[in-house]
Amino acid sequence: MNFEFSIIIPIYKCKFFERAINSVRNQKYKKWELIIIDNNFDDSVKQFLRQIQDNRIKYYKISNHGVIGKSRNLGIKKSKNEWLCFLDSDDYWSSNKLNETLKVIKKKKYDLIHHNMYVDKGSIKIFKSKLYDYKIKNQKIKFDDLILNGNNIIQSSVVVKKKILKKAKYFSSQKKLIAWEDFDLWLKIAKITNKFYLINKCLGSYYVSKDKNKKLKRFVKNIHEFKKKYRFEISRIKNKYNIKNIWWVEYAEAINLFKEKKYQKFYLKIKKIKTKNFKIKLRTFYLKLVLNLKA
DSSP, rough: OOOOOEEEEESSSTTTTHHHHHHTOOOOOOOOOOOEOOOOSSSSHHHHHHHHHHTTTTEEEETTTTTTHHHHHHHHHHOOSSSSEEOTTTTEEEEEHHHHHHHHHTOOSEEEEEEEEEEEOOOOSSOBBBBBOSSSSSOOOOHHHHHOOOOOOGGGGOOHHHHHHHHHSSSOOOGGTTTTHHHHHHHHHTTTTTOEEEEEEEEEEEOOOHHHHHHHHHHHHHHHHHHTTTHHHHHHHHHHHHHSSSSSHHHHHHHHHHHOOOHHHHHHHHHTOOOHHHHHHHHHHHHHHHHHOOO
């Protein structure tokens, strides 16, 4: 059986889009279509596509008004293949990404496949760091797991069946879900299927913004929206697992309090965090130590 992929790249004001497109064109596995959704900024994308002249690439324009979910949804609707891949325009894949994914697809057991990625901070490093340190064996990701441990599914790594996306009703177009519409979609999919699979390899690179404070502020804002939308599910899961809080939510809010120099509130929140994540334990210990030195 022949497998073909539809790959969706939304683009807006990104200086790295050529790298992303070329990482698709350089795939060892050649049976794919690439769908570019250009958010109506300038003609740089069209000019680049004219230069490379690749008939596997489809180009569409959109005005999404800052809602990237609309761009991705247009790409989904224009796609023709069973398996859909997402790639953000500032990220890129290794040349064997589709081949490695295909090995899992042929097992015919999974609906959503994802993998780890290297961190790209825009500078050359001898030793590459991974976005996530996976210490556990691969397991099915369930709805409860995502609520309890947060989003460790990288948007640019996901390969998913189109029929599952249709059942989940695509990405949200609500403005209050901007920047976490992907996590919301994984949660919706996890209510439909448990057939998730993690390829525990780095098959690309994920661009990390240098403005960490701005990113943290946005993340904390998104957490508030997450707690509103999934309040009943969060309450159910807390009761089910007999826990008082969701550790990754408390941790992000605590770090934000520390950045704002609200040290007393930070300390009260950080004390409540219980997690098996060694890195988080180490960071909380360090922050408590820093706080004691400030006192």
